[in-house]
Structure formats: structure tokens, C-alpha cells
Amino acid sequence: xxxxxxxxxxxxxxxxxxxxxxxxxxxxxxxxxxxxxxxxxxxxxxxxxxxxxxxxxxxxxxxxxxxxxxxxxxxxxxxxxxxxxxxxxxxxxxxxxxxxxxxxxxxxxxxxxxxxxxxxxxxxxxxxxxxxxxxxxxxxxxxxxxxxxxxxxxxxxxxxxxxxxxxxxxxxxxxxxxxxxxxxxxxxxxxxxxxxxxxxxxxxxxxxxxxxxxxxxxxxxxxxxxxxxxxxxxxxxxxxxxxxxxxxxxxxxxxxxxxxxxxxxxxxxxxxxxxxxxxxxxxxxxxxxxxxxxxxxxxxxxxxxxxxxxxxxxxxxxxxxxxxxxxxxxxxxxxxxxxxx
Amino acid sequence: xxxxxxxxxxxxxxxxxxxxxxxxxxxxxxxxxxxxxxxxxxxxxxxxxxxxxxxxxxxxxxxxxxxxxxxxxxxxxxxxxxxxxxxxxxxxxxxxxxxxxxxxxxxxxxxxxxxxxxxxxxxxxxxxxxxxxxxxxxxxxxxxxxxxxxxxxxxxxxxxxxxxxxxxxxxxxxxxxxxxxxxxxxxxxxxxxxxxxxxxxxxxxxxxxxxxxxxxxxxxxxxxxxxxxxxxxxxxxxxxxxxxxxxxxxxxxxxxxxxxxxxxxxxxxxxxxxxxxxxxxxxxxxxxxxxxxxxxxxxxxxx
Numbered sequence: 001x002x003x004x005x006x007x008x009x010x011x012x013x014x015x016x017x018x019x020x021x022x023x024x025x026x027x028x029x030x031x032x033x034x035x036x037x038x039x040x041x042x043x044x045x046x047x048x049x050x051x052x053x054x055x056x057x058x059x060x061x062x063x064x065x066x067x068x069x070x071x072x073x074x075x076x077x078x079x080x081x082x083x084x085x086x087x088x089x090x091x092x093x094x095x096x097x098x099x100x101x102x103x104x105x106x107x108x109x110x111x112x113x114x115x116x117x118x119x120x121x122x123x124x125x126x127x128x129x130x131x132x133x134x135x136x137x138x139x140x141x142x143x144x145x146x147x148x149x150x151x152x153x154x155x156x157x158x159x160x161x162x163x164x165x166x167x168x169x170x171x172x173x174x175x176x177x178x179x180x181x182x183x184x185x186x187x188x189x190x191x192x193x194x195x196x197x198x199x200x201x202x203x204x205x206x207x208x209x210x211x212x213x214x215x216x217x218x219x220x221x222x223x224x225x226x227x228x229x230x231x232x233x234x235x236x237x238x239x240x241x242x243x244x245x246x247x248x249x250x251x252x253x254x255x256x257x258x259x260x261x262x263x264x265x266x267x268x269x270x271x272x273x274x275x276x277x278x279x280x281x282x283x284x285x286x287x288x289x290x291x292x293x294x295x296x297x298x299x300x301x302x303x304x305x306x307x308x309x310x311x312x313x314x315x316x317x318x319x320x321x322x323x324x325x326x327x328x329x330x331x332x333x334x335x336x337x338x339x340x341x
Numbered sequence: 342x343x344x345x346x347x348x349x350x351x352x353x354x355x356x357x358x359x360x361x362x363x364x365x366x367x368x369x370x371x372x373x374x375x376x377x378x379x380x381x382x383x384x385x386x387x388x389x390x391x392x393x394x395x396x397x398x399x400x401x402x403x404x405x406x407x408x409x410x411x412x413x414x415x416x417x418x419x420x421x422x423x424x425x426x427x428x429x430x431x432x433x434x435x436x437x438x439x440x441x442x443x444x445x446x447x448x449x450x451x452x453x454x455x456x457x458x459x460x461x462x463x464x465x466x467x468x469x470x471x472x473x474x475x476x477x478x479x480x481x482x483x484x485x486x487x488x489x490x491x492x493x494x495x496x497x498x499x500x501x502x503x504x505x506x507x508x509x510x511x512x513x514x515x516x517x518x519x520x521x522x523x524x525x526x527x528x529x530x531x532x533x534x535x536x537x538x539x540x541x542x543x544x545x546x547x548x549x550x551x552x553x554x555x556x557x558x559x560x561x562x563x564x565x566x567x568x569x570x571x572x573x574x575x576x577x578x579x580x581x582x583x584x585x586x587x588x589x590x591x592x593x594x595x596x597x598x599x600x601x602x603x604x605x606x607x608x609x610x611x612x613x614x615x616x617x618x619x620x621x622x623x624x625x626x627x628x629x630x631x632x633x634x635x636x637x638x639x640x641x642x643x644x
Contacts, residue, residue, distance in 0.1 A: 018478040023487060030494035157621030159572050161579040162595055162614040169602035279485040283576060297486050298580060301493045309490055317481040 001332070008328060012321045016314075023313045024306075031304040034063045061094055074307065085307075087314070093307030103311050106296060110313065112186045114285070114292035115202075118277045118319070120208065121215030129220040130163045130266065133227025134259065137235060145226050148224070156221040159341055160280045163215045164287040171210050183210050188290040213286045220274050223269045231262040260334060267330040271323035278316050367438035369634035374632020379623035386620055390436040399427035399433035401589055413608055420608045422597065435589045436616055438501045439571050442508065443620075447563045449509035454516025457623075459547045461517070462524030469521075479514045487511060488573065489582040490611050499585050503578065504574050512569060516562045522553040557635035564628030568621040575617055593619050 014150035034057050038049045058064040062073060073079050074093055077086010092103035126239065132152065136145045141193060155163075167245040171183035189204040189210050235258055242254045282294035291313060371377055394400065399407070399417075407425040411417055419428035461472040491507045492499055527533065528551065536546050552559070572590075577583035578592030586593065591613045598609035 015474065015477045018474070019481040022478060023482055026487065027490050030491055103404060111609055132522075147489070153622060154618070157568065158613070159434045159575055159579075159617050159621075161576055161592070164619065165595065165600070165610070165612075166602050169600055173603050174599075209626065275480070275483070278483060282485055283580065285584055286580065294387055297483075301486065301490045301582065304494065312486060313483060316483040316486070 005325065005329070008325055014324070016317050016321065019317050020075070020128070020310065020314060021071065024074070024310055025067060027306050028067050028070065029307050030259070031306055032063075033061055033304045033306060034058050036108055036304050055175040056069075061096065064164075074310065081095065092311050094259060095308055096303055096305040103308050106308075107293065107311055110291060110296055111144060112295045113321070114205070114281050114339040115276075116210065117188075117211055117215065118274065118281050118282070118294065121219065121277045121280070122270070122273050124212060124216040125218075125220035125277070126223060126266070126270060128216065129223035130227050130263070132220070132224040133266075134262075136224070136228040137231035137262075138254070140232060149228075152224050154221075155217050158218070160214060160218040161283045161287065163218060164211070164284050167210050167214050169288055182206065185210060188288075189293060190287075206287075207290075210307050211288050214284055215277050215280045218280050219273050223266060223273060226269060227262065230265040231258065234258045234262045263330065264334050266335060267327045270327040270330070271320060273321045274323035275316075275320045278319060290308065346464065351545050362485035366631075366634045371632035373633060375626045376633075379626035379630070382619065383623040383627060386436065386616070386623070387440065390433055390440050391416060393433040396438070397430055397433065399406045399430035401426065401431040402587065407559050410606060412605070417526055419612050420606075422606075422609055427459070428594075431589055431594060432612060432616065435591045435594050435613060436620075438584055438588065439574055439591045439617075440620070441501045442505045442584075443567045444568035445502070446508045446512055446574075450566055450570075451516055451559060451563050453509065454535065454562070455520045455552055455555070456547075457513065458517035458520030458522075458642035459551050459555070461530055462521040463543065463547050464632040465528075473521075476514050476517060479511070482511075484511060484573070485576065485580075489580065490578055492577055493582045499583060500588070501590075504577065504583055505570075508570055508573055512566065512573070516559070516566065519558050519562055520552075520555050521556050523559075524551050527551055529552055557632075560635070561628050561632045564631060565626050568624045568628075571617060571620055571624075629635035 009018065011250055034054070037057055039055060041053065041198040042049050053178075055064070060068050062081075062085065065073075069079070073081055073085055075087050077089045077091060078107060082094070083091075085091055090104070092107065095101040095103050129265075132148050136148045139145050168185050171185050175183060183208040188207050189200065240253060240257050243257045244250075248257075278294075284290075285292045286298055293315065297309060297312035299305075300312065391463045403424045403426050405425065407417070407421050407427055409421065409423050409425045411421040413420045417427050419427065419432055422431070423426055435570060457472065488507050488511055495503055533546060533550060536550050541550070574583060574591030575590060575595070578590040579596045579597070582592060584590040594613040595610065598606070598613070602609060602610045
């Protein structure tokens with residue numbers, strides 16, 4: 001098992017490297033932060049920008065060299081650098097906003113905010129998907145089944161940003177009616193709140209409810225349809241019939257025999273749900289005014305800040321790959337036929 | 342192409358007349374009530390977007406004689422916005438742009454994905470593993486960030502075809518996987534061997550024999566791709582990384598409506614949102630109906 005996990009992690013490294021190379025080249029080719037910055041300066045001063053400033057900008061952002069060298073420096077930090085770049089040395093590179101904005105600091109503070117949201121939403125959506133899928137399958141062709149299927153289609157068709165805006169305004173209205181602030185609809189926690197991890201978590205709960213609900217509803221529908229299909233297939237299989245014939249109680253058949261096997265295909269979709277929630281976090285964070293990673297990447301895109309965009313790409317890639325790893329391990333837990341040796 | 346002669350299907354087509362494969366598919370599709378209703382609604386939406394502008398007196402631009410923030414009435418059935426824009430005209434243009442993007446994405450990404458998947462599945466071996474690693478790489482890249490970064494880099498005037506190209510270039514991976522899985526089993530069939538022994542080149546076999554036989558997978562994924570594209574395009578436009586004003590898109594209209602879901606300008610928020618849901622919902626039902634109709638294991642008996 002340990003050998004299997006280590007081998008999978010080693011196989012993920014080239015994939016992650018490939019993804020960063022592809023993104024780096026694309027983002028780098030279409031953006032020219034030096035030109036943007038020069039334009040900004042000349043707009044504010046009203047004079048042409050002196051060559052010395054341009055040169056200083058280029059060397060501080062490493063734009064005085066080619067893309068391959070810039071990528072190499074970004075990754076390793078080996079070579080002629082200003083000492084602020086090199087991923088393998090734990091440095092994320094200079095931000096276009098100057099030295100006041102430290103990408104590493106921004107990311108480390110925002111990471112937990114986003115991870116909290118994404119993990120809650122993914123776990124909740126997988127949970128509700130399994131529940132809805134199993135109920136649909138057990139009560140196949142009943143009114144419950146049709147209602148759940150239609151709801152699934154509806155949420156599959158609903159854009160997250162629309163659902164998010166609707167729920168946000170709904171929560172505001174609800175707060176008005178109740179005269180309280182059960183649901184916080186702006187920000188990710190009380191500003192300036194300090195305390196240990198648990199207190200911070202309790203503080204953030206009212207802020208977390210509505211965005212998590214939105215992401216959950218946006219992500220559960222696809223999985224629940226697969227859960228229904230696989231549950232139906234298993235319920236019609238011979239070994240489930242045999243278990244019933246032996247006189248095993250219905251609940252035990254469902255739980256021990258049917259559900260466990262029916263969960264295997266769904267384990268495939270866990271990483272997909274995770275990557276979907278990472279994308280959805282971008283939208284929900286910007287609607288609910290969170291200062292998380294998603295909004296950070298959005299700002300970075302708008303500013304043409306290559307190194308900041310790359311930081312997001314890397315983190316999101318690592319999170320998704322960890323999701324893939326977990327789902328591979330889950331296969332082994334759920335399906336006794338699969339052995340990792 | 343005619344591989345419909347399984348005993349079950351013959352039993353199903355009990356009448357004496359012989360039916361072709363596509364006729365069978367059509368008959369089965371039209372028996373799927375939700376899919377047929379969805380098809381009708383979708384055609385109406387397409388007509389609304391492409392024919393509507395010729396019939397309606399206002400276009401999507403701002404006019405000084407249009408009152409600002411008028412509630413829905415006979416003159417302006419969908420109301421008007423703050424700047425003085427007729428929302429029915431704006432909805433037609435927005436729906437048209439969103440449909441433009443999604444139709445081009447559906448076709449472009451399907452062609453790309455089908456060819457990629459067929460080539461990978463046909464050659465197997467190291468070509469396949471290399472191409473699949475590339476798909477893994479694409480899966481790891483955050484879709485909204487990379488498409489947003491590319492669209493955001495196009496300066497001020499992002500047109501619908503920019504969005505279509507960007508979304509198609511990054512949206513084909515699911516089709517490639519589906520087609521490859523299908524081709525992996527097809528390539529072992531006798532008719533491929535026959536085509537090869539008759540001297541057919543690899544390219545000929547891929548394009549003339551393999552891809553036509555994965556048509557059912559491809560057609561279903563075209564429909565799902567339309568829904569996917571419309572959701573992605575409106576999301577990017579909502580985030581300010583897509584189609585830009587003065588042109589309009591459904592995402593842009595919702596973004597402009599802002600927090601008006603529960604105040605007197607509710608129509609600005611709900612109408613474009615319901616339009617997106619209507620398009621994506623009907624397309625998903627059509628895709629579902631097509632999948633059922635083209636599934637060779639499908640019988641008329643409910644299981």
C-alpha cells in the first residue's frame with residue numbers, strides 16, 4: 001500500500017510539471033506585465049517612461065530573459081536571480097504589484113479559507129449525491145425518483161454564479177425578516193478576529209453556510225446520477241438476489257452488499273467534484289466577498305500577474321491530484337478485488 | 342454501419358417493414374416525452390435568438406427614448422434597465438451570443454476530441470500513453486483560470502468567437518476520453534481487420550470506419566458540450582473575463598442586474614438566469630433522450 005502511494009505520487013510529478021509548463025507558456029505569451037506597468041506609469045505621470053525605469057522593471061520581473069529561462073528560474077531559483085524566486089526554495093516569485101505584495105504570504109493566508117470552503121462543499125455534495133442516488137434507485141420509477149431526477153437536472157443546468165447571487169440576496173432578506181444575522185453574506189469571517197483554530201472555525205461558520213450550500217448544489221447532481229445508475233445495476237445483480245434468497249434482512253442487503261459495491265464508480269468522481277468545487281470557489285468567493293485563493297487568482301488574471309496566476313495553478317493542481325490519490329485509495333477500500341501490491 | 346440485427350431489436354421491430362438504424366433511433370427518441378418537449382423548447386429559443394431581432398422593434402443598444410428602469414409592460418415585455426435598454430432586445434442579442442459560443446464550442450471541441458480519442462485508441466502503445474498523459478495534464482489545469490487568463494489578456498473587445506475558440510481548445514478532453522474508450526473495443530472488431538486487409542490506410546480507417554461507429558457517443562457529447570459551453574461562457578462573462586459591453590451576453594446581463602433579485606427590478610435578474618437554465622436543461626434532456634435512443638442494449642421494456 002505504501003509502495004503504491006509512493007509510486008502514484010512519483011507519477012504525479014511529471015503531470016504537475018507538464019501542467020505548469022503549459023500554463024506558464026500560455027499565460028506568459030498572452031500577458032506583458034512590463035508593458036502594462038509602463039502604460040500605467042506613463043498615464044499617471046503624463047510623461048514618457050525613461051529607459052532606466054523600463055530596464056529596472058524588466059529585471060525585477062525577470063522579463064529581460066526568454067520564456068524557457070524564466071520558467072527554469074521560477075521553478076528552481078538556480079541562476080542569476082534577485083533572491084525572490086524559485087519554487088523549490090519556497091519562493092513564489094515577484095508580484096507585479098511590487099514588493100508590498102508577497103505572493104507566498106498572500107497564498108498561505110488565503111489557502112485555508114478556500115480549502116475550508118472547497119472541502120466542506122465537496123464532502124457535502126458527495127454525501128447528498130449518494131443519498132439522492134440511492135433513494136432514487138431503491139424507489140425506481142416512483143414519484144420520489146422522478147422528483148429527485150428532475151431536481152438533479154435542474155441543478156446541473158443552473159449556473160453557480162446565478163444560484164450564488166440568488167442565495168446571497170435570499171439570505172439577506174431572511175436576515176431582515178428574522179432581524180438577526182444568522183447568515184453572514186459578506187466576507188469569510190469577522191474581520192480582525194483572532195483566536196486559536198477552533199475559535200476561528202466557530203467564528204467562520206455563519207459565513208460558511210450559504211456559500212457551501214451553493215457549491216454543494218452546483219456539484220452534486222452529476223454524481224447522484226452515476227450513483228443511481230450503479231446502484232440499480234448492483235441491485236439487479238445475482239449476488240444481491242442470493243443474499244435476499246438466504247433471508248438476509250433488506251437493510252443489511254442494501255448496506256453491506258449493494259451500497260458498498262455501488263460506491264466504487266462514484267469514487268471516480270470524487271476528484272472531479274473537487275476540481276469542480278475549486279473552479280466554483282472562484283465564483284462564490286467573488287460573490288460573497290471572501291478574500292480567498294479564488295478571488296486572488298481572479299485579481300491576478302486581471303492584473304496580468306504571471307507568477308501569482310502560476311501560484312494558483314500549482315496549488316489547485318496539487319489539491320486535485322491529492323483528490324485523485326484519495327479516490328485511488330478508496331477503490332482499494334471499497335473493492336476487495338483490487339489489491340495494491 | 343448496419344449492426345442493428347441483434348435478435349432483441351428484431352423482436353422490437355415487430356412490423357414487417359425493415360427499418361434503418363437512424364430511423365430506429367428517431368422513433369425511439371420521439372417516444373421519450375421529456376426529450377421531445379425539450380427539443381421543441383430549444384428550437385423556440387434558437388428562433389427567439391436568431392429570428393427575434395428582425396421582428397422586435399428595439400435592439401440591444403441604449404436608446405434615449407427608452408425610459409430607465411421601466412417595469413415589464415406591453416411596450417417592454419421584459420422591462421428596461423437603468424441605462425435605457427430594452428431588455429427583450431438585449432435578451433435576444435445575449436441569447437444569440439451565448440448560443441453562438443456554445444454551438445461553435447460544441448462542434449469544435451467535438452471534432453478535436455473525437456480525432457484525438459480515435460488516434461489514441463487506434464494506435465495504443467506508447468502513442469496512447471503519451472496522449473493520455475497529456476489529458477491528465479489538461480485535467481490538472483484549472484479550467485476557469487486558464488480560459489479566463491487567455492480571455493482576459495485579449496484587450497478591450499472580446500468577441501464571441503474569441504470565447505468560442507478559447508473554450509473549445511480547453512473543453513475537448515471529456516469527448517476524447519469517451520471516444521477513446523469506444524475505439525479501444527471497436528479496433529479489435531472484424532470489420533476493422535477487413536478494412537486493413539483491403540489496404541485501407543490508418544487515417545482512412547480512423548476517419549471512415551472508427552469515428553462513424555462512435556457516432557452515438559459523439560452526438561450525445563455534442564449536446565452535453567453545448568450545456569457545458571453555455572455555463573462556462575456565462576460564468577466567464579459574469580466574472581468580467583468574457584464578452585464585454587457594449588456587446589452583451591447572458592452572464593453580463595446577470596452581472597449588471599447585481600443584487601436586484603428581491604427588489605423591484607427582479608426581472609433584470611430572473612429572466613437571463615432562467616434563460617440559461619432553460620437552454621442547459623433542455624439540452625441535457627435532449628442528450629439524455631439521444632443516449633437512450635442510441636443505446637443498442639436499449640429495449641422498449643423498462644428495466
